[in-house]
Amino acid sequence: MKCITNCQLVLEKEVLNGKAVVFDEKIEKIIDEKDVDPNLYEVIDANGKYVAPGLVDIHIHGYLGEDASDGSADGLKVMASGIAKNGVTSWCPTTMTIAMEDIKTAFDTARKVKAETEPYGAKILGINCEGPFVNPSKKGAQPEEYILPPDGDFIIENADIVKLFTVAPEMEGGEECIKKVYEDGRVLISMGHTNASFDEANKGIEWGVRHTTHLFNAMTSLLHRNPGVVGAALSDEKVSCELIADTFHVNAGLYKMVHKLKGEKLCLITDCMRAGGMPDGNYTLGGQPVVKTGIQCLLEDGTIAGSVLKLNEGVRNLYKNTELSVAEAVACASINPARAVGEDKNIGSIEVGKLADIIICDDDFNVEKTFINGKEWKE
Numbered sequence: 001m002k003c004i005t006n007c008q009l010v011l012e013k014e015v016l017n018g019k020a021v022v023f024d025e026k027i028e029k030i031i032d033e034k035d036v037d038p039n040l041y042e043v044i045d046a047n048g049k050y051v052a053p054g055l056v057d058i059h060i061h062g063y064l065g066e067d068a069s070d071g072s073a074d075g076l077k078v079m080a081s082g083i084a085k086n087g088v089t090s091w092c093p094t095t096m097t098i099a100m101e102d103i104k105t106a107f108d109t110a111r112k113v114k115a116e117t118e119p120y121g122a123k124i125l126g127i128n129c130e131g132p133f134v135n136p137s138k139k140g141a142q143p144e145e146y147i148l149p150p151d152g153d154f155i156i157e158n159a160d161i162v163k164l165f166t167v168a169p170e171m172e173g174g175e176e177c178i179k180k181v182y183e184d185g186r187v188l189i190s191m192g193h194t195n196a197s198f199d200e201a202n203k204g205i206e207w208g209v210r211h212t213t214h215l216f217n218a219m220t221s222l223l224h225r226n227p228g229v230v231g232a233a234l235s236d237e238k239v240s241c242e243l244i245a246d247t248f249h250v251n252a253g254l255y256k257m258v259h260k261l262k263g264e265k266l267c268l269i270t271d272c273m274r275a276g277g278m279p280d281g282n283y284t285l286g287g288q289p290v291v292k293t294g295i296q297c298l299l300e301d302g303t304i305a306g307s308v309l310k311l312n313e314g315v316r317n318l319y320k321n322t323e324l325s326v327a328e329a330v331a332c333a334s335i336n337p338a339r340a341v342g343e344d345k346n347i348g349s350i351e352v353g354k355l356a357d358i359i360i361c362d363d364d365f366n367v368e369k370t371f372i373n374g375k376e377w378k379e
């Protein structure tokens, strides 16, 4: 049994001092530091740093040159190991709008890796299927040639591996698709890459939309007489919102307002593509050339093409640009996304009985150690 002491313990709603967390595969107990018996436990000294829940990234395409859409098992493992060093302990490999047979291959690959018993890094929760049911007019970096009308049957057929998917509710077939998947009840429905009006977005929510794909990006914006998808997503309490907090996709000055409105429904994501963790240069996304310069990834025509954000940096950016507490900022990248995809009983916070997905990080959210199911992850 392991025991982390000398830490600032980040729980869901507060940060505690003078406590120690005892865990094996699961979190066993939280005790007073003075009661730690070094003969009973393998004691880990956190040197006064934060001990926080492992982060949960529900929207990430690639990392370290690999991309979930490639359908490579080794690629998924490279990503899983790489993002674990950024504090991510669970994730949803995210597929793009690509050829249907390539999407199916990516699903099968995720099924295979998820079923492996040998640890490979951050745990795959399931797929985030971002395409192909999007609106061509808000395609962003999704290649238009593979866009298809919304198909609820396809999602339901793959509900064993798909945790969430993106749909533009205003597209022909959108209503039927959303109603079907909502009734099935297994997959989270996210509106995104959508040109819906405020009314159309609200209709989508009525049919079963409960999540929003990277709020503000690739959707109708909030205008005072035409409040768009952004207005609908921010107004409805049932709907959670993803935010790419890299300070480039959305002005950092808005983070505070979005958190005020969404609170526990705000989910930080990275939307990272294969250039994440790599030097500046030329890469691809959905088969299209992308140039990475610093924190920006752009298609040749200047369209934003994903990010190179690491989720711990997202927490840092949120924390530094708001007046949120550490617990609130961390929750946006742990318990909130875990809850959105229905995994909060097992992961997402440091709580007795949950899996021991734990990170040790400094004041700047630089990750020093990552524990997955109680084991420190080292490549």
Ligand SMILES: [Zn+2]
Residues within 6 Å of the ligand: 059, 061, 094, 130, 271, 306
């Ligand atoms: Zn994406």
